[in-house]
Amino acid sequence: MADQPQQQVHKRPPSFLATMKAVFWSFFGVRKRRDYEQDAANLNPVHVIIAGLLGAALFIGLLLLVVRFAVAQ
Numbered sequence: 001m002a003d004q005p006q007q008q009v010h011k012r013p014p015s016f017l018a019t020m021k022a023v024f025w026s027f028f029g030v031r032k033r034r035d036y037e038q039d040a041a042n043l044n045p046v047h048v049i050i051a052g053l054l055g056a057a058l059f060i061g062l063l064l065l066v067v068r069f070a071v072a073q
Contacts, residue, residue: 016047023051027059 014022022043 014042014044014047016051019043019047020051020054023048023055027055
């Protein structure tokens with residue numbers, strides 16, 4: 001039994017939604033070390049870049065809305 005090679009478990013790559021969640025929590029800096037190490041090995045770099053750009057655009061848009069609301073008062 002010990003001579004048999006261990007079967008590798010192929011996990012599905014995380015979805016784009018999972019990547020968005022990882023990037024969202026990264027913006028706040030509240031990622032756990034375990035999650036970071038696991039994500040670094042599994043996340044698609046293209047998804048991470050796209051999610052980061054979308055997150056930055058949403059953050060800037062939210063800031064602009066808050067400033068417009070504050071200035072209008």
